[in-house]
Amino acid sequence: MTDEELDRDPLFRYEQPIFADEDLLKITHIPGPERIVGRDQHMQEVADALNPAIFGQEPTHLFVFGKTGTGKTLTSRSVSERVVTEAARGDTRVSTVFVDCGEQNTEASVIKTIARRINDPNRTGFTVPERGLATGDYYTRLWKVLDSCTDVVIIILDEIDMLQDDEVLRKLSRAGENRRISSSNIGIIGISNKIDFPEQLTERVKSSFAHDELVCPPYDANQLREILEHRRDAFQEGVLTDDVIPLTAALAAQEHGDARKAIDILRNAGRLATRNGDDQVTAEHVHAAKEKTEADRFAELIDGAPTQAKLILYALTHLTESHSESEFSTKKIFKAYRTLAETLDVKPLSERRVQEILKEQDFLNVIQSERRGRGRGRGMYATHRLLEDAPIVKRVLQRDSRLSEIGE
Numbered sequence: 206m207t208d209e210e211l212d213r214d215p216l217f218r219y220e221q222p223i224f225a226d227e228d229l230l231k232i233t234h235i236p237g238p239e240r241i242v243g244r245d246q247h248m249q250e251v252a253d254a255l256n257p258a259i260f261g262q263e264p265t266h267l268f269v270f271g272k273t274g275t276g277k278t279l280t281s282r283s284v285s286e287r288v289v290t291e292a293a294r295g296d297t298r299v300s301t302v303f304v305d306c307g308e309q310n311t312e313a314s315v316i317k318t319i320a321r322r323i324n325d326p327n328r329t330g331f332t333v334p335e336r337g338l339a340t341g342d343y344y345t346r347l348w349k350v351l352d353s354c355t356d357v358v359i360i361i362l363d364e365i366d367m368l369q370d371d372e373v374l375r376k377l378s379r380a381g382e383n384r385r386i387s388s389s390n391i392g393i394i395g396i397s398n399k400i401d402f403p404e405q406l407t408e409r410v411k412s413s414f415a416h417d418e419l420v421c422p423p424y425d426a427n428q429l430r431e432i433l434e435h436r437r438d439a440f441q442e443g444v445l446t447d448d449v450i451p452l453t454a455a456l457a458a459q460e461h462g463d464a465r466k467a468i469d470i471l472r473n474a475g476r477l478a479t480r481n482g483d484d485q486v487t488a489e490h491v492h493a494a495k496e497k498t499e500a501d502r503f504a505e506l507i508d509g510a511p512t513q514a515k516l517i518l519y520a521l522t523h524l525t526e527s528h529s530e531s532e533f534s535t536k537k538i539f540k541a542y543r544t545l546a547e548t549l550d551v552k553p554l555s556e557r558r559v560q561e562i563l564k565e566q567d568f569l570n571v572i573q574s575e576r577r578g579r580g581r582g583r584g585m586y587a588t589h590r591l592l593e594d595a596p597i598v599k600r601v602l603q604r605d606s607r608l609s610e611i612g613e
């Protein structure tokens with residue numbers, strides 16, 4: 206052993222027998238175009254919308270929809286980066302700003318994020334402070350920043366449905382028309398996993414925000430397998446047993462073809478093997494990793510939901526625990542929800558809105574909804590059931606301080 210090795214703290218591990226480059230499995234990693242599977246058509250459509258940027262002109266705004274893990278963020282980021290490179294060859298300055306609206310959910314914070322990212326104080330002669338300016342002043346600086354520092358800015362608003370209000374969309378999309386900016390252009394890519402997001406926009410925005418739309422469908426098992434094959438080099442050679450990638454792809458394809466889940470399972474399987482000191486990743490690691498990945502993702506989805514949605518889920522959880530069946534009609538859930546809302550002094554939503562939220566949760570795979578017939582000519586109704594065990598759902602919901610008051 207060398208001196209350096211002798212000095213090492215025995216509490217930690219220094220060898221990486223499983224992973225060669227775990228970063229390749231990070232959600233923020235953007236694989237090269239040759240590693241992106243089954244999205245040629247989608248990339249082309251994003252490219253068509255952004256194409257004018259290469260010549261310094263205004264891109265077409267774009268909304269990208271699709272379920273979780275269908276490559277919405279990846280295709281948007283990947284094509285935007287390629288636009289920047291291509292434009293630079295002709296001396297056009299294109300900048301991209303990625304805004305996670307789950308974190309930057311107010312008008313001021315979105316504007317500030319964009320201005321800070323693009324600002325070059327040597328050109329503008331000012332800085333954009335982290336706090337302290339009124340929203341209007343942040344806008345004023347942003348317009349100056351854009352005209353001085355760039356020709357075109359591509360603004361990716363990821364999880365755009367999390368924005369508190371859509372005024373920022375209207376102002377950004379109208380900046381040129383209203384002469385706020387004169388020598389630069391703005392292109393917006395809004396990304397969402399809410400199918401009905403455009404319907405939620407206010408009329409003012411709906412009428413002013415001309416855009417194209419793109420839908421990313423789920424992947425099939427073969428595509429997922431190929432996506433994982435392209436990340437095989439995240440692992441040391443020979444570490445993955447033959448069945449690991451096909452099994453991971455099959456498991457992720459089962460509910461809906463979610464590449465995020467496939468990659469997360471593979472990474473968690475590798476981590477489990479590392480922790481156990483095993484020298485190979487096997488099917489057993491994959492099965493265990495699937496459980497963990499689903500629990501994590503589920504918790505993340507629920508944590509991010511608004512309180513009203515959590516209350517509705519809580520009502521469904523309560524019904525599930527107190528009945529022998531597991532499927533309940535919208536009406537039944539609505540009644541249980543209303544009682545709960547009253548107990549907590551929360552203003553209850555209408556039955557219609559509750560129905561919409563249940564539909565969203567179905568789309569996010571938190572619950573599963575089905576339409577059923579009442580019998581000949583008597584119309585249809587929907588039933589809903591939890592996709593996870595009730596006690597698990599309850600535990601996650603109770604992490605919200607408002608819901609923890611309910612007790613048993």
Ligand SMILES: Nc1ncnc2c1ncn2[C@@H]1O[C@H](COP(=O)(O)OP(=O)(O)OP(=O)(O)O)[C@@H](O)[C@H]1O
Pocket residue numbers: 230231232233234235236240241242243244271272273274275276277278279280397398432464465468
């Ligand atoms: N076609 C693809 N080829 C290769 N990797 C992919 C592909 N699609 C997605 N991935 C990978 O899967 C993961 C999830 O993709 P991405 O973040 O783009 O999904 P998303 O649609 O934005 O999901 P969410 O709605 O949950 O944010 C990322 O690690 C991404 O690199």
Ligand SMILES: [Mg+2]
Pocket residue numbers: 277278279363
């Ligand atoms: Mg995304």
